[in-house]
Amino acid sequence: MDQQTIQTLGDELYEALRAQSTVTPLTERHADISIEDAYYISMRMLERRKADGERVIGKKIGVTSKAVQAMLDVHQPDFGYLTDAMLFGNGEELSISEHLVAPRAEGEVAFVLKRDLEGPGVTNAEVLRATECVMPCFEIVDSRIRDWKIRIQDTVADNASCGLFVLGDQIVDPRRVDLSVCGMVVEKNGEVVSTGSGAAALGSPVNCVAWLANTLGEFGIKLEAGEVILSGSLVPLLPIQPGESMQLSIGGIGTASTRFV
Secondary structure, three states, rough: OOHHHHHHHHHHHHHHEEEEEEOOOOOHHHOOHHHHHHHHHHHHHHHHHHHHOOOOEEEEEEEEOOOHHHHHHOOOOEEEEEEEEEEEEOEEEEOOOHHHOEEEEEEEEEEOOOOOOOOOOHHHHHHHEEEEEEEEEEEEEOOEHHHHHHOOHHHHHHHEEEEEEEOOOOOOOOOOOOOOOOEEEEEEOEEEEEEEEHHHHOOOOOHHHHHHHHHOOOOOOEEEOOEEEEEOOOOOOOEEEOOOOOEEEEEOOEEEEEEOO
C-alpha cells in the first residue's frame, strides 16, 4: 500500500474518532491491505491526535483471550497506543455521548513500568523486573469501523479498537501474585456477569507484555519507563449503555469501577 493511501486512511479514522462516527471496513475497500500497512495507518491516526495535544502514556495489547477472539472473529493479538485523553480514574463517570461510538467493556491487568523494555528477546523475567506495579483496569473498547465488522487489519488500523480506560486505585508488586491464576469477577449493575483468570490472556498477562515488547521491537518501538501497559482482557467483551455501572475485582490485586452516562 502506498504512503498516500496510508495517510488518507489514517486521516479518515482520526476524523471518525473526532466525529464519533464510523467508516466502511478498510478490508472491504482495500483487499491488499497488510497488517504492516494497518500499523502505519494507526501511527498516522496517532500523529493527528498528538498534533491536537494528546500525549502518549502507554500501550495496549488486544484480542488476547479466546473468548474475545471468537466474538470478533479475529484470531491473533494486536496493539495500540494509550493517550492521556483516554485515561479515567477509579469510580469516575464516563460519558458515552461525549466520547464513544459503540463501546464494550473488558477487564484487564494494567502494568506500570519502571524501566524500558525493548524487543526482540524480552523474557517474562525481564517483564517482571521492569514492572513497578500492576493494577486492576477496565478498558472500554470502541470501533470506528461500522458495526464492528472487523478483520485483524481493521482493528489494528483503528488503534486496536481502543476507546478509554479506567485504572483502579490499588497497586501491587507483580512478584507478590501469580498472574497466571489470579481470578477476575465482573459485575454490571450489581450482578455478576462474567468471570475469568489470568490464564485467559495468552496463558498469563506477563506473556502478553513480553509479546508486546517483542512485537513492537520489530517496528523500532519500545515500552518506556512510566508507561501504562494494558495486558489484554481476561473476560468476554460486554456491551454498555448509559445508566449502567460496572465493577471488577481481581484476586490479590484489587478492584476498579465506573459508571456510564
